Amino acid sequence: MFESAELTHVLDKDTFREEEQKLREALLAAQFEVVERKTFPVIMLVAGVDGAGKGQAIQRLYEWLDPHHLRTHAYADPDEHERTRPRLWRYWRDLPPKGEFAIVFGPWYNQPLRERIFETIDDAEFERELEAINRFELMLANEGALILKFWFHLSAAQQKRRLKKIKATPGGGRHVLEEWSNITRHGRIVVDGQKMARRTSTGHAPWVVIPSGNGRYRDIAMGRTILEALQKRLHTQAGPAFAPAPAVIASPDRKTVLDALDLSRTATDRVYHKTLESQQNRLAELVDSQAFANRGLLLVFEGVDAAGKGGTIRRVTAALDPRRFRVYPIAAPSDEELARPYLWRFWRHVPRLGNVAVFDRSWYGRVLVERVEELCDEAEWLRAYSEINDFERQLAASGMVVVKFWLAISHEEQLRRFKDREVIAFKKYKVTPDDWRNRQKWDQYKYAVGDMIDRTSTQAAPWTLIEAEDKHYGRLKVLKTVCERVEAAL
Amino acid sequence: MFESAELTHVLDKDTFREEEQKLREALLAAQFEVVERKTFPVIMLVAGVDGAGKGQAIQRLYEWLDPHHLRTHAYADPDEHERTRPRLWRYWRDLPPKGEFAIVFGPWYNQPLRERIFETIDDAEFERELEAINRFELMLANEGALILKFWFHLSAAQQKRRLKKIKATPGGGRHVLEEWSNITRHGRIVVDGQKMARRTSTGHAPWVVIPSGNGRYRDIAMGRTILEALQKRLHTQAGPAFAPAPAVIASPDRKTVLDALDLSRTATDRVYHKTLESQQNRLAELVDSQAFANRGLLLVFEGVDAAGKGGTIRRVTAALDPRRFRVYPIAAPSDEELARPYLWRFWRHVPRLGNVAVFDRSWYGRVLVERVEELCDEAEWLRAYSEINDFERQLAASGMVVVKFWLAISHEEQLRRFKDREVIAFKKYKVTPDDWRNRQKWDQYKYAVGDMIDRTSTQAAPWTLIEAEDKHYGRLKVLKTVCERVEAAL
Numbered sequence: 008m009f010e011s012a013e014l015t016h017v018l019d020k021d022t023f024r025e026e027e028q029k030l031r032e033a034l035l036a037a038q039f040e041v042v043e044r045k046t047f048p049v050i051m052l053v054a055g056v057d058g059a060g061k062g063q064a065i066q067r068l069y070e071w072l073d074p075h076h077l078r079t080h081a082y083a084d085p086d087e088h089e090r091t092r093p094r095l096w097r098y099w100r101d102l103p104p105k106g107e108f109a110i111v112f113g114p115w116y117n118q119p120l121r122e123r124i125f126e127t128i129d130d131a132e133f134e135r136e137l138e139a140i141n142r143f144e145l146m147l148a149n150e151g152a153l154i155l156k157f158w159f160h161l162s163a164a165q166q167k168r169r170l171k172k173i174k175a176t177p178g179g180g181r182h183v184l185e186e187w188s189n190i191t192r193h194g195r196i197v198v199d200g201q202k203m204a205r206r207t208s209t210g211h212a213p214w215v216v217i218p219s220g221n222g223r224y225r226d227i228a229m230g231r232t233i234l235e236a237l238q239k240r241l242h243t244q245a246g247p248a249f250a251p252a253p254a255v256i257a258s259p260d261r262k263t264v265l266d267a268l269d270l271s272r273t274a275t276d277r278v279y280h281k282t283l284e285s286q287q288n289r290l291a292e293l294v295d296s297q298a299f300a301n302r303g304l305l306l307v308f309e310g311v312d313a314a315g316k317g318g319t320i321r322r323v324t325a326a327l328d329p330r331r332f333r334v335y336p337i338a339a340p341s342d343e344e345l346a347r348p349y350l351w352r353f354w355r356h357v358p359r360l361g362n363v364a365v366f367d368r369s370w371y372g373r374v375l376v377e378r379v380e381e382l383c384d385e386a387e388w389l390r391a392y393s394e395i396n397d398f399e400r401q402l403a404a405s406g407m408v409v410v411k412f413w414l415a416i417s418h419e420e421q422l423r424r425f426k427d428r429e430v431i432a433f434k435k436y437k438v439t440p441d442d443w444r445n446r447q448k449w450d451q452y453k454y455a456v457g458d459m460i461d462r463t464s465t466q467a468a469p470w471t472l473i474e475a476e477d478k479h480y481g482r483l484k485v486l487k488t489v490c491e492r493v494e495a496a497l
Numbered sequence: 498m499f500e501s502a503e504l505t506h507v508l509d510k511d512t513f514r515e516e517e518q519k520l521r522e523a524l525l526a527a528q529f530e531v532v533e534r535k536t537f538p539v540i541m542l543v544a545g546v547d548g549a550g551k552g553q554a555i556q557r558l559y560e561w562l563d564p565h566h567l568r569t570h571a572y573a574d575p576d577e578h579e580r581t582r583p584r585l586w587r588y589w590r591d592l593p594p595k596g597e598f599a600i601v602f603g604p605w606y607n608q609p610l611r612e613r614i615f616e617t618i619d620d621a622e623f624e625r626e627l628e629a630i631n632r633f634e635l636m637l638a639n640e641g642a643l644i645l646k647f648w649f650h651l652s653a654a655q656q657k658r659r660l661k662k663i664k665a666t667p668g669g670g671r672h673v674l675e676e677w678s679n680i681t682r683h684g685r686i687v688v689d690g691q692k693m694a695r696r697t698s699t700g701h702a703p704w705v706v707i708p709s710g711n712g713r714y715r716d717i718a719m720g721r722t723i724l725e726a727l728q729k730r731l732h733t734q735a736g737p738a739f740a741p742a743p744a745v746i747a748s749p750d751r752k753t754v755l756d757a758l759d760l761s762r763t764a765t766d767r768v769y770h771k772t773l774e775s776q777q778n779r780l781a782e783l784v785d786s787q788a789f790a791n792r793g794l795l796l797v798f799e800g801v802d803a804a805g806k807g808g809t810i811r812r813v814t815a816a817l818d819p820r821r822f823r824v825y826p827i828a829a830p831s832d833e834e835l836a837r838p839y840l841w842r843f844w845r846h847v848p849r850l851g852n853v854a855v856f857d858r859s860w861y862g863r864v865l866v867e868r869v870e871e872l873c874d875e876a877e878w879l880r881a882y883s884e885i886n887d888f889e890r891q892l893a894a895s896g897m898v899v900v901k902f903w904l905a906i907s908h909e910e911q912l913r914r915f916k917d918r919e920v921i922a923f924k925k926y927k928v929t930p931d932d933w934r935n936r937q938k939w940d941q942y943k944y945a946v947g948d949m950i951d952r953t954s955t956q957a958a959p960w961t962l963i964e965a966e967d968k969h970y971g972r973l974k975v976l977k978t979v980c981e982r983v984e985a986a987l
Contacts, residue, residue: 065819074814074824075807075857081820087577112820317565324564329555330571330602334564341833367565 008201008208012218013162016228023223030230031071037237038108042076045106045346047151047240051233052114055159056196058169059219064159065110067226068233072108082113091359093405094118095143099354104346105151114156115140120203124195133199137206139397146394148211149386150348153240156212157229158204159219163193261450263457268415270476279479286486287326293490294327298497300361303407306489307369310414311452312442313424315475315482316367319414322482323489324365332363337372349373349391350398360406370395374459379451392462403467408496410489411468413456414475418449498691498698502708503652506718513713520720521561527727528598532566535596535836537641537730541723542604545649546686548659549709554649555600557716558723562598572603581849583895584608585633589844594836595641604646605630610693614685623689627696629887636884638701639876640838643730646702647719648694649709653683751940753947758905760966769969776976777816783980784817784853788987793897794853796979799861800904801942802932803914805965805972806857809904812972813979814855822853827862839863839881840888850896860885864949869941882952893957898986900979901958903946904965908939 018026041049051068053061065079080101089097095115103109119136122128128136147154161169208214215232219225274282293299306323308316324332335356344352350370358364373391377383399409416424425438425446445452464470471488475481508516531539541558543551555569570591579587585605593599609626612618618626637644651659698704705722709715764772783789796813798806814822825846834842840860848854863881867873889899906914915928915936935942954960961978965971 062818062820066815069814069819070811073807074811075826078823079819110819317563321560321564324559325556328552329559329569329600330552333568336565341831343831343833 008204008214009158009160009197009216012160012216013165014218015220016218016224017221018224018227020223023227026227027071027230030227030234034071034230034234034237035073037234037241038072038076040241041108041237042073042106044241045104047153048103048105048347049108049153049237050103050111050147050155051109052111052116052154052156053159054114054116054120054157055217055219056161056166056193056200058166058173059159059161059217060169060222060225061112061159063222064157064217064219064226064229065112067230068110071230076106077108077110078103079110079112082111082117088359091361092357093401095401096354096357099351102147102347102351104343106346115143116203116207120196120199123199123203124192133202134206137203139401141207141209142393142397144207144209144212146350146390146397147348148209149390152348153236154212155233155236156208156214157232158200158214158216159225160216161219163197165220166193261454263453264460264472265413265415265453265456268472268474270415270417270420270474272474272480273477274479274483276479279483282483283322283486286483286490287322289490290323290326290486290493293493293497294331294363296497299493301406302493302496303358303360303405304363304489304493305358305402305407305409306363306365307371307409307411308365308367308414309369309371309375309412309456310473310475311416311421311449312438312445313421313428314414314416315478316414318478319412319475319482319485320365320367323486326486327363331361332365333358334365334367337366337368349387350394353398357402357407370398371459371463374463375452375455376445378455379448392459395463396465396468399463399465399468408492409468410492411463411470412473412485412488413460413470414473414481416476418446420476421446498694498704499648499650499687499706502650502706503655504708505710506708506714507711508714508717510713513717516717517561517720520717520724524561524720524724524727525563527724527731528562528566530731531598531727532563532596534731535594537643538593538595538837539598539643539727540593540601540637540645541599542601542606542644542646543649544604544606544610544647545707545709546651546656546683546690548656548663549649549651549707550659550712550715551602551649553712554647554707554709554716554719555602557720558600561720566596567598567600568593569600569602572601572607578849581851582847583891585891586844586847589841592637592837592841594833596836605633606693606697610686610689613689614682623692624696627693629891631697631699632883632887634697634699634702636840636880636887637838638699639880642838643726644702645723645726646698646704647722648690648704648706649715650706651709653687655710656683751944753943754950754962755903755905755943755946758962758964760905760907760910760964762964762970763967764969764973766969769973772973773812773976776973776980777812779980780813780816780976780983783983783987784821786987789983790851791896792983792986793848793850793895794979794983795848795892795897795899796853796855797859797861797899797901798855798857798904799859799865799902799946800963800965801906801911801939802928802935803911803918804904804906805968806904808968809902809965809972809975810855810857813976816976817853821851822855823848824855824857827856827858839877840884843888847892847897860888861949861953864953865942865945866935868945869938882949885953886955886958889953889955889958898982899958900982901953901960902963902975902978903950903960904963904971906966908936910966911936 041047053065055061069077082097085097098111098115101109101111119128119133119140123130123133144154204214204216215229217225217228217232294304306320308320310316320334324334333356340352353366353370356364356366370391373383374388374395378388402409425442428438460470460472471484473481473484531537543555545551559567572587575587588601588605591599591601609618609623609630613620613623634644694704694706705719707715707718707722784794796810798810800806810824814824823846830842843856843860846854846856860881863873864878864885868878892899915932918928950960950962961974963971963974
């Protein structure tokens with residue numbers, strides 16, 4: 008993949024000036040249209056060998072594009088906040104909104120590539136990392152992002168000459184020599200870098216190898232690629248990267264895991280109060296332990312209206328140090344959230360290791376309410392299952408214990424609770440027209456829940472179904488499950 | 498102020514239970530109303546002597562209030578991101594939106610109080626810090642925040658007993674002994690703490706001293722205070738903390754600093770190109786210098802439509818490393834920004850030391866377009882002058898070089914540029930109906946600019962007026978000014 012880039016490619020000054028003039032006008036016009044339309048973000052990855060002039064190429068982009076809508080995110084060694092979260096967290100954090108351009112300097116490829124070159128990971132691990140990146144980029148593309156991945160290349164001889172020259176120049180290129188690779192590693196970079204580029208060059212996020220022996224040639228090549236990609240995207244009606252898979256088919260007998268639950272289970276008052284206290288103490292001790300500092304806890308509560316999520320959450324948080332937990336009630340997304348990929352608004356709440364996040368409703372909204380109420384396309388909720396699994400796998404891999412609850416009650420019990428709520432003085436418990444509407448779609452929700460549990464109950468993040476018909480029984484089961492999962496992890 | 502808190506205050510268990518029951522229902526109902534209305538945030542500061550049970554009191558609040566809308570922000574020693582920004586930055590970052598409750602544990606008082614107790618600052622410095630805090634809280638109150646400041650107090654004897662007990666209990670209160678003060682400092686805390694409380698107890702943000710010798714008494718006292726404050730706020734129509742000051746009066750001859758500018762100044766092509774390059778190189782070197790790492794640069798560009806802000810900004814950024822600068826075009830605020838104090842959306846873009854932020858339009862919108870177009874109350878733009886001065890003073894104090902430009906052109910020149918723009922192919926330069934409307938209010942803007950410059954050209958952050966009738970001349974003056982200001986600072 009790098010072979011043709013190692014040939015000599017040169018552009019003379021006059022041709023460059025002429026080309027540049029046209030390119031710049033066209034780029035500015037295209038950028039302006041992207042900014043105006045606000046329908047997709049442009050994400051440009053900058054990678055390649057040292058000394059290829061990546062910084063200069065970026066600088067050139069600032070001459071050609073409007074810097075008001077172009078932002079460079081540079082990533083080096085992870086800092087304190089980044090180290091205590093999943094690897095991709097910092098890239099998620101910085102994802103540009105629709106209509107904006109971002110340059111990712113030191114992209115998500117750097118860490119696995121460096122680790123492979125220095126042999127701290129083996130080939131199998133390297134491939135797993137690349138696979139995870141492929142899934143991440145597929146998600147971005149499906150969410151509409153235009154992704155351009157540039158590999159700035161030099162042959163070994165070109166690199167040697169370039170680095171010598173940089174060394175001899177005062178100032179200017181001092182970054183180059185601080186970077187992780189060096190001439191003697193050129194062979195490894197070419198081997199592993201090519202492997203990486205081949206594995207991760209996809210239709211929706213291709214690698215573009217830029218021969219960088221000549222600065223003018225390099226910049227024009229990059230600029231033309233960007234222009235072409237922008238124009239293509241602006242002038243063709245882009246759909247999702249793939250056609251939607253066949254819809255989920257309900258099983259003929261319409262049975263779901265929910266049907267297997269025994270909702271008659273109860274806990275007596277005496278057992279409840281005694282066990283509640285002992286389980287809360289157990290949880291408090293677990294979370295306060297030394298070992299927990301390198302772990303973390305992420306709790307997801309889902310259930311139909313009036314299933315008792317709020318009350319259960321209060322019994323859990325009562326056991327926790329307020330400095331270390333946050334409850335996130337998930338309501339309508341803000342406009343900043345709507346301008347970014349679906350999972351962004353959950354990634355931004357991923358806690359640091361040692362902390363606890365409690366989600367009252369969650370990212371599963373996409374495959375529950377959004378599916379049933381047809382608030383998103385079929386293709387969107389269908390792909391959400393694997394996107395969610397990827398998200399949770401990363402959380403688990405970083406040390407988080409992910410515990411997910413479905414609080415189940417019967418159709419009749421829900422009615423009883425609605426009626427009770429309507430007579431209670433606290434406005435807090437008022438039943439909204441939405442609640443009544445949702446209730447009419449009971450069966451549709453049931454099938455959606457069944458599919459959700461079938462498709463997202465993974466080893467890293469299994470679902471626990473809670474018989475919540477009796478509130479006391481349900482709360483105890485939740486607390487015990489949380490304790491067991493944390494205990495097993497520590 | 499602490500005297501009566503040192504008396505013995507006790508509440509027996511039965512009275513507590515009875516009180517708690519009523520308090521809890523009333524608190525929940527009041528909180529629900531705050532959440533529903535979304536008209537103001539509630540900010541509760543938690544401070545006081547060690548061992549007073551601040552953590553326990555917070556924990557109690559989580560039992561009484563709905564944790565979905567209550568968030569604790571705990572602050573200890575500043576981390577990497579916090580150290581490289583103004584002191585208040587981390588508190589600004591975490592300000593709750595309207596309708597939410599925040600507990601500030603380790604509030605903005607802790608650092609000055611600790612420094613005073615350990616005598617790393619003198620009394621005059623301490624008072625200056627307290628004054629700055631008063632201004633910060635006044636701004637919060639003016640922006641609608643309900644602020645409650647709790648000082649949890651123990652007498653020296655009570656504290657001694659309490660700490661002994663905590664030490665003897667396994668687990669539980671280990672945080673206490675890690676904290677900054679200790680028994681022998683009790684006298685200093687009382688002296689300096691009282692001074693602090695007296696200086697900063699205002700009508701809109703009073704200190705409430707909570708006797709904490711008895712846990713039940715402590716919690717009921719705190720809970721009642723919160724309830725009363727919420728009810729008072731919910732049931733009275735709250736206005737700004739102060740009545741608007743008299744309006745700014747235009748000088749009888751209607752002359753402003755803008756009239757004194759000589760817009761006939763020009764730079765020849767030859768001078769322009771030569772000087773532009775040399776000034777860009779000079780700026781690049783300055784920003785790349787070792788000394789700049791502990792400073793930073795914040796550029797503000799204001800000017801009428803078509804004054805040349807965009808083009809000038811591009812000439813500045815061309816000199817900078819894209820990894821270290823960001824351009825912020827200021828457009829309409831997002832809904833997350835609208836839910837917080839006016840300056841929040843600018844604080845969130847305050848760069849770390851060593852970096853450069855360029856604002857194309859800025860917080861001055863409040864005293865320019867918002868004033869002229871009557872998009873905010875008179876009281877709001879009138880108090881904005883001092884709020885802005887406070888903001889910029891903090892930036893300067895943290896090491897930032899703050900450079901502000903007003904790009905001035907004549908009424909005729911604006912017309913010429915509008916007409917030119919309308920025939921240029923690039924849509925980018927189209928003139929909007931808004932631009933024409935603004936143009937008709939030329940004089941009103943002129944007076945607003947005059948007032949702005951008079952009131953916000955401070956020593957820490959002076960305005961520079963740019964004769965921008967000739968684009969070349971204007972750009973050179975901007976670059977030179979930036980270089981001079983940075984050079985003087987390093």
